[in-house]
Amino acid sequence: MEEKIVFGPVPSRRLGQSLGINNIPPPKLCSYSCIYCQIGRTVNFSTERAIFYPVEKIVSEVSLAIKKLTERGEEIDYISFVPDGEPTLDINLGKEIEALKKFNIRIAVITNSSLLWKVDVRGDLKKADLVSLKIDTVDREIWKKINRPKNSLSFEKILEGIKIFSSEFGSTLITETLMVKDINDGNKVIEDTAIFISGLKPAIAYIGIPTRPPSEQWVDTPEEEKVLYAYKIFTHYGIKTELIAGGCTGTFGFAGDIENDIVNTVSVHPMSKKQIEELLKKASSEWTVMEKLLSEKKVNEIEYKGEKYYIRNFK
Template structure:
């Protein structure tokens, strides 16, 4: 449930919270690093007791601090859509008692619901996903649940932005060959007054579908220019690099640490080797997990990645 920490350009050193069981999501994005969503869903429900979430994150945070590390954010970034958890508001309130600010990475598809807006109001930072503002691209890229309506989703995002008091950032995943209207996305984001930064991401890890291509450098430069023309200079950034080396936090369960991170963040072979070595482990552990089917290996862009089983 608690994993990492992992490094990100957006949030620095982030202690992850996986509050959703595998692949409970409102979307089945073609680029998703966690694989296809077998059956998208939009009904919220209880998954884990907030007290259990709190105790596991508190323990992990304590291990990190005692080893001389730091945490910039405690971040809800599960293997699914975090707002499907109808207890996320209670979990956020509890986790804020630990100390670091709490962030939520959401695809924003349920922000038209008042209860979701109320829950996320508790967070210190919310990252919203806007990959498309036209129905065609939305269906091609995000493959939403049939009960979702794009107009309502976008209106919900706008209304949330107007009332949210924390730090609001956005992420747009550009997928090669899927006809996204970058100008339309940038124009929409420019209307979100409190937006602190708009990030443009690319498919750097193995996607759910082979058709999810990587945009060219020229396409990324063009997208960044369009975003800055609409949002202002310095208001947008491209994230196209891999994660940094991952510090090991000694929980005494290296296998659990590897599987916990790989369930949400597919790991480059180089980064995984450094992680295992820093824990005093041997590469044989990874080989065993692969032979047992707990880890799978995928090649993407000429790089070997390790993912938890079923991703």
């Protein structure tokens, strides 16, 4: 059966309607074997870039997909390289991005950042309109536990590559930090990660938790207190931060249904009691709405520095 390179579009909070490109053929080829990977453990490890598909094949598949979507009146916000594996292992990535620019649709690459120490990888990524960098930790030992990198990788070189890339990249840089219970959710670990990310000046830093079946069954979601702490520390360091958890709603905002509005909002931004009260007031609603959401376990109440906060119940 012929491999299908283009999929979607899939709704994504980060990228809107995103037409995905799987530029790494199966089985998953990656430089990491993250404990939370939803594609399972990595069997094919690599840090060497290689040719996988002819550039023209990718372009013609994208062209066909866009034609069909246009006929149906659908629009795409991003063409995104989000393969089953690490997209920068594709040595043609830069050429593919350049060739896809003719469609006048923004191009995104979601990378695990492990090859950013390579000049050619940084050069290719610079051609994209948005690059998402995975930064789960800046602690070498924790990196080994959570991302389980290929032995030959140097963490120091990766962090240096990330810094260089962020200083050179002229388009939208975002980061993604996935928190796993008892692995990278300690206060100091989170603060060190926040300090490092703040130096990169990302447009948005996303904090995620494992919500889909992870590669290792024992992987668990951190307590809401830890997620709230991470959100607070990130924002303390001046980083625009959002949570991604509990699936993707596609849209986020005030749709007129106060219960959904609150659940959707606290899924992304934990809110203080005062903020919730203001929101309820605007919607001419009462605190009973919150009582209902709390009793249905849709939201959790957490105390932080003497103030009550509300956060989505991720479990």
